[in-house]
Amino acid sequence: MQERTLARNAVDGAILFFIYSQALSWANNNCDNVLNVYCFDPREITAGTYKYDFPKCGIHRLKFLIETVICLKTLLEEKGSNLFVQREIPEIVILNLVQKFKQHYSITIIFHQEVTREETDVEAAIRKVAIEHKVNVKEFWGLTLFHPNDLPYTSPKFFPDVYTTFRTMLETKNIRVRKLIDCSQQLKPLPDNIEILQVPNLSDFGHSVAEIHAKTVFPFSGGETSALNRLQSYVWTKDLVQSYKKTRNSLVNVDHTTKFSAWLSNGSLSPRKIYFEIKRYEKECGINDAGYWIIFEIIWRDFFRFIATKYGNRIFYPSGLSNKKYVWKQDVNLFEKWRTGHTGCPFVDANMREMLLTGWQSNRGRQNVASYLTKDLQLDWQYGAEWFESILIDYDVCSNYGNWIYQAGVGNDPREYRHFNMIKQAFDYDPEGEFVRTWIPELAKLPNDLIHTPWLASSIELKQANVELGVTYPRPIMIVPQWNNRVRSNVNYICFIILG
Template sequence: MDTVIVLLNRDLRVHDHPALTAACEGARAVIPLFVLDEAVPAGHRRGFLLECLADLRASFQARGGDLIVRHGDVVTETMKLVRGTGAEAVFASADVSLLARNRQDRLARERISYQLFPGVTVVPPGTLKPSGGGDHYRVFTPYWRSWSRHRHRPVLAAPHRVPTPQDLDAGRLPGPARQQPVPGGETAARDRARRWIRRDLPGYADGHDDLAGDRTSHLSPYLRFGCLSPLELAHLAAGGEAFLRQLCWRDFHHQVTYAFPRINREDYRPRGHRWRDDEDALQAWREGMTGLPIVDAGMRQLLTEGWMHNRARLIVASYLVKVLGIDWRAGARHFFEHLLDGDVANNSGNWQWVAGTGNDTRPNRGFNPLRQAQRFDPAGEYVRRYVPELTDVPAAHMHQPWRLSTPPSGYPRPML
């Protein structure tokens, strides 16, 4: 082929990028394209995304190419570039959300060769099927067994050269409006992955639930934007079963979303829930002002860092849906707006799991937030880090907040 456009979305990297590799191997000219669509809300991820794109542009320029940036509707802008360059094909990484599927369907109807490649997950979503029938796995454990046995495709090296036409307008890339809590981009992602695997992977199984210790990888924002290949990360973490299970959970939710793309809107398994409409309680939860210290610490970490410890996510989500009785969709929307790693498959899949409408085999499971705090933040260090009003409060009182006869100034009494 003469010219191929590589349409980028959640694959902002040059290493182990099947669509990019195929284009560089099979075409005389390769046009890496990213379209900033203002109609798609990016929430607090926008600044992080812009840093990812700036880093990616530098990687392409180091290989003789460039990142072409356009603004507007993805399909419209892609087809404008097709017509303007005479491109013969559009290559892209396959995705699973309803928005992505609609975009893929629109491009497939255009008069252009449109090819989809793997790369967003370790194992492509439709690859593994239950032996007893069905189009996807509904329970994690049998999926994990099948996933663990699956033979992976090879990890691909970054192309040495990306031959982008020199006379093509690269387009404007805005700078982030403010400094990000974590640096975006493939360069930062690969550096963090190497350091974390060398230093912390051996202790991950024992320490990843320790709230104050914070020994999780913090790689999820980079996986969300494809700054890291999940397959390459799985290879690097070989032998670390507890961490590989987390990557498998990510794949699991993607294959569920592939089969049920309305996962962010509808109950995967409707159970007749009657949710409470309590805007005051919901707002207190959003702001980290419930009066329950462990819940408030998690919610404030989300607001300040755009991230939350995995154990805290379970605690605050269970409190919203199982204690306050508020619809999981309200919590999922708040998470999606603020999380750097917020994506449809994992965010909605995990919220539905907690709510009992998703893939949990024990739909009535709940997480007692006080017992969780006693177990995973026994000294109260995590709470003090994010709830400064409680700096001088003993941990025993944090874990039994009704013992605070007079709460510290500015901190509320427990809602319940």
């Protein structure tokens, strides 16, 4: 995460940086004093998203972030340090700190590099402060499983556009994951005369308390402690590594996927830590490649980050990486039905309601709702991406926009046109309707063969289930002809409509 830190060398001066173990370790080894700085940057929190102006950081992620910062502060305190927390843009905070300390110390600013525009703009602004005030800057790369310098590409422009090419290269060339850096030692103290403030709470950002929804499959809090507990529990206590491949498409269970993404996204958990823990598990249990599929997925995360490095702002363009011109439909009414889970397609609605209420949605759900928005409703994928940006606990700019352009057919999907059949997906991944019943209780009494297609129920069946279409649950805003192949066989029904 972008935790900014200032360290001071007693002989030479002070250092400012983003905290990751690599930066922290460097500062600790090279300086006598270290000041760790975290900025709640209003541009990341209270501002609106780029095109559609959704709140940039929804309440669930903000809560998770605050917990993360509190945890970081506590861990730093336990190691003899602390966290200087500000609600201000980093370049101003850094400037003030440089001005405060530069009379007495020569200063080095340290941060971990990001790749996307808003973040690199911050880095550029900090570099500018450094140049103007003649202080040093030290930058690290630390967000991916594989270090870009270990890849056989002399420039990001040679990075492959297809995931499988990337993964196969890693395997055939046996690219190594760099070792973890031990940061367990006592940290260097803060510089003098620094006032440490409390971490702000939700109400400081105008929110009331965000309750964890009782039905969430992500019941975790933010911070490294909670991340390491989950890793320990997933790998060792519950012994889930081996079952991941079988369960990973599940929609309903906390333990059917790792749930590492939110900690990975804000830097509380290192992908390398996960990798080495899985390797240790494989060695101790004598099962080669037991964690292959988890690492396979984490490589997707690297892939999207390197794609963002290669293509820059193009991952945000309506046409994505494609060279075609796309005109996406803009229809706020339809979008609102999708966003709030009122499309009348229960599988889509259940996923969207889950996300609205908890900030979480499974990977299977995300793929489906993205396909529905862009391929069925043919709405602007940026609507969807920005809504995800706002609401997801695990929002990560590269994974989010990379996956969205992929699903919208303007990214890295080698398949020309991938289009999910909502009804097939619903019956494949929620055959008993458990997931839909969880998030759309008003449909709970429908029998399994109608739970995903209530519009096919007879009036008697609807009455028996206490469902009144258009009243207790919406009629579908669209029915795709192909859905017909997946419904129960005694019904002859075909149409393609948008009522919206």
